[in-house]
Amino acid sequence: MSQGRTKASKHGAATGKPSPISERPAHIPDIISLVKDSYHGLRPAERRVADAVLEDVEAAVAASNGELARRAGVSEPTVTRFCRAIGCEGVRNFKLRLAQSLVVGALYLGKSGANTDHQALGLPFWSAVFGEAHRAIDETERQLDPAELQKAADLIASARQIAVFGLGGSASALAQETQYRLFRYGIAVTAHCDPYVMRMTASTLKPKDVVIAISATGRTREVVEAVEIARQYRADTICVTAPDTDLARACDVKLTVAVPEFPDTLKPTALRFAFLTLIDLMATATGYKLGGSARETLRRIKYNVQIRRAGKEMEPLGD
DSSP, rough: EEEEEEEEHHHHHHHHOOOOOOOOOOOOOOHHHHHHHHGGGGHHHHHHHHHHHHHHHHHHSSSSSHHHHHHHTTTHHHHHEEEEEEEESSSSHHHHHHHGGGGGGGGGGGGOOOOOGGGTOOOHHHHHHHHHHHHHHHHHHHHHHHHHHHHHHHHTOOEEOOOOEOSHHHHHHHHHHHHEEEEHOOOOOOEEOHHHHHHHHHOOOOEEEEEEEEESSSOOOOHHHHHHHHHHTOOOEEEEOOOSSSHHHHEEEEEEEEEEOOOOOOOOOOOHHHHHHHHHHHHHHHHHHHHHHHHHHHHHHHHHOOOOHOOOOTSOOOO
C-alpha cells in the first residue's frame, strides 16, 4: 500500500468520518414552512415580522434588519426575537436560510396569474389548461423527428422484451401508460418506477432488448444511469424527454420535445400532453409495423372483453 493511501486510511480511522464518496450534503430546512408552521405560536409583534417576510420574501432577503423592522412596524430587537423564535441563531442565519428557500423561486409564493375570459365564471384557469394542452400537442407535431419515431417503432416491433423506466409522479404514470399502450399488440413490456429495480432490470438485459426511458427534465440521474447500464449490455434505448439533455445524449433513439410552462403553479404541467402524444405516436407506429399480428392480438382482447359485457364495437379497447 502506498504511503499516501496509508495516511488517508489512518486519517479516516482517526477522525471516524466517512470518506468524501459516502458523504451527503446536509439537509437545508425549509424556513418558509417553519415561519408558517410557527406563526400561531408567535407573539403579536413577531407575527407582524412574519407577515412582512411572507408578503415579499425576496424583499425580506435583501432588506437590512432595520428595513425589515420598519416594514413590520416593530423594533429591531423584535426582528431578532422573531428569528430566534423560529429556530434561527439570529437575523443573519435567518436571512441565509430565507435566501436558500428561494431556490424553487418566488413563483410558488404568490397568487396564480391566470386571468382569462372565464374569470367572471370563477374559472380563471379554463383557457390556461385548454390553451396549454393545444400548444403542447402543436409543439410536439412541430418538433418531433419522424425518422426517430420510425426508428423507435422498428426497435420495439423486433424486440425480445421492453423495459420502460420512469421515476417520479409524472414519468412513472407515463411509464405505466406506455406499458398499457404496447402490451395489447402482444409485446412483452413491463414498466419500472423504482430506481433500484430499474438498475437491476437494466443489468439483466441483452441484445434485442429495448429500454424506453421517460423523463420530463432529462436530468433524473437514476434513469440516466439505468439507461447507461442497459447500453453496457447492448440493449437498445429510446427516450421520451426534453432535447439536448443527459438522457437524450445517453439514448440511441430520441423522441424529444420542449414545451415552455405557463406561470401558474396550480396548473398541471402541459408537458404531459406532449409526452402522451409521443407515446401514442410511438405505439401506433409500432402497431403499423407489426401489422397483422398486432391486429390479431387486439381482436383477441376485444373478443374476451366484449363477451363479458354489452358494448359497442368502437368503444375504447379494454376500458
